[in-house]
Amino acid sequence: MIALFTLFVLLAFSSATSVRYEADWKSLDTRPTPDWFDNGKFGIFIHWGIFSVPSIDFDHNNHSEWFWSFWKINQSPKYVDFMNKNYKPGFSYADFGPQFTCELFEPDQWADIFKHAGAKYIVLTAKHHEGFTLWPSNYSWNWNAVDVGAHRDLAGELKAAVDRVGGVRFGMYFSQFEWFNPLHIEDLKRKPPTRNYPNMVSYPQMIEFVNNYKPELIWSDGDWAGDADYWRSTEFLQWLFNESPVKDSIAVNDRWGSGTWGRHGGYWNVMDHYDPGHLVGHKWENCFNLDRYSWGYRRTMTSSDVRTMLELINELARTIACGGNLLLNIGPTADGRIVAAFELRLRQLGRWLQTNGEGVYGTKPWIYQNDSNIW
Numbered sequence: 001m002i003a004l005f006t007l008f009v010l011l012a013f014s015s016a017t018s019v020r021y022e023a024d025w026k027s028l029d030t031r032p033t034p035d036w037f038d039n040g041k042f043g044i045f046i047h048w049g050i051f052s053v054p055s056i057d058f059d060h061n062n063h064s065e066w067f068w069s070f071w072k073i074n075q076s077p078k079y080v081d082f083m084n085k086n087y088k089p090g091f092s093y094a095d096f097g098p099q100f101t102c103e104l105f106e107p108d109q110w111a112d113i114f115k116h117a118g119a120k121y122i123v124l125t126a127k128h129h130e131g132f133t134l135w136p137s138n139y140s141w142n143w144n145a146v147d148v149g150a151h152r153d154l155a156g157e158l159k160a161a162v163d164r165v166g167g168v169r170f171g172m173y174f175s176q177f178e179w180f181n182p183l184h185i186e187d188l189k190r191k192p193p194t195r196n197y198p199n200m201v202s203y204p205q206m207i208e209f210v211n212n213y214k215p216e217l218i219w220s221d222g223d224w225a226g227d228a229d230y231w232r233s234t235e236f237l238q239w240l241f242n243e244s245p246v247k248d249s250i251a252v253n254d255r256w257g258s259g260t261w262g263r264h265g266g267y268w269n270v271m272d273h274y275d276p277g278h279l280v281g282h283k284w285e286n287c288f289n290l291d292r293y294s295w296g297y298r299r300t301m302t303s304s305d306v307r308t309m310l311e312l313i314n315e316l317a318r319t320i321a322c323g324g325n326l327l328l329n330i331g332p333t334a335d336g337r338i339v340a341a342f343e344l345r346l347r348q349l350g351r352w353l354q355t356n357g358e359g360v361y362g363t364k365p366w367i368y369q370n371d372s373n374i375w
């Protein structure tokens, strides 16, 4: 009896671990999103980088983190004027680097806020479209937080702090493309495109980050400039799901190349603020900003720009009723602070969840999602 039982356990164990994924969507799409993600329901998104230095937007365009692009690619007059008026001639975006000092960054204080907010995971912009890495990447020489500005491994320190506080998983936002990476720009000029940039930068960066920081979520973005073949996405996900140190617990989204949104990868983000308002037969996530006008920090944010508790609770209820997770975004400052207005909302939401968490965490959507406007 005991021997039989042991055999059964061994068989069950070996079949559970023997799933091997192929480097194609047919196979990769069969991988279930881990239970922790579905059960967690609520995470915190953190947009932090060199863009946190200028930390300004014009015309409420909702993207202070796109400063470089608005200034240099669109050459929007308000951005150009702002730079001409306030910075010396010839000042470049790279000159903001040394000002990303983070001298007030206390990772344990951040972790304490996230924990008390009731968040079960965080997603840090380890690299946004500007290409600056918040970890000392060997593939981003002199454009990372250890070589420039803070001179600290910001990703590593935050990961260590959330591990210390416990119950909050660490996730990585990663932009596949970089606005001004010459390798990427050259790749796109060739027909068919060469793959020097993914081969020499984005692909090895993802492997490096996963091996060194063991994130349990990868929020891929900036993928629209190429297809999944260009980014080597299926090859990467095969490695991630079969071989990587986080192969059993990793959750991933769906932004893995043009045409993959809402179709391939892991859970669905589709577009920013995705909020379908009906039950979706696939796990999804609503990324939602606490400052209604930006992901990155804005120095010009006013109190009425910060979403109210009623808006947050409504959005959380509506999202989880339809099978989604809410990823609530904050933008910290260049000196490393989470401003009081954000901290206050996060702690208020945490207090609400202390009372009402039983109806949130670990729940499954019901057959009806709402009765008029009650979700």
Ligand SMILES: *[C@@H]1O[C@H](CO)[C@@H](O)[C@H](O)[C@H]1NC(C)=O
Pocket (backbone or CB within 6 Å): 059, 060, 061, 062, 292, 293
């Ligand atoms: C910015 O977001 C606000 C509120 O979320 C929305 O009403 C507005 O249309 C957006 N602006 C742009 C330029 O997309």
Ligand SMILES: *[C@@H]1O[C@H](CO)[C@@H](O)[C@H](O)[C@H]1NC(C)=O
Pocket (backbone or CB within 6 Å): 136, 137, 138, 208, 212
């Ligand atoms: C960068 O490369 C060096 C030398 O190969 C290695 O010791 C270091 O761990 C690498 N850094 C990262 C972040 O992988």
Ligand SMILES: *[C@@H]1O[C@H](CO)[C@@H](O)[C@H](O)[C@H]1NC(C)=O
Pocket (backbone or CB within 6 Å): 277, 370, 371, 372, 373
């Ligand atoms: C639920 O909300 C949707 C979208 O707001 C609305 O169209 C629908 O009528 C509501 N359902 C019920 C039963 O009230």
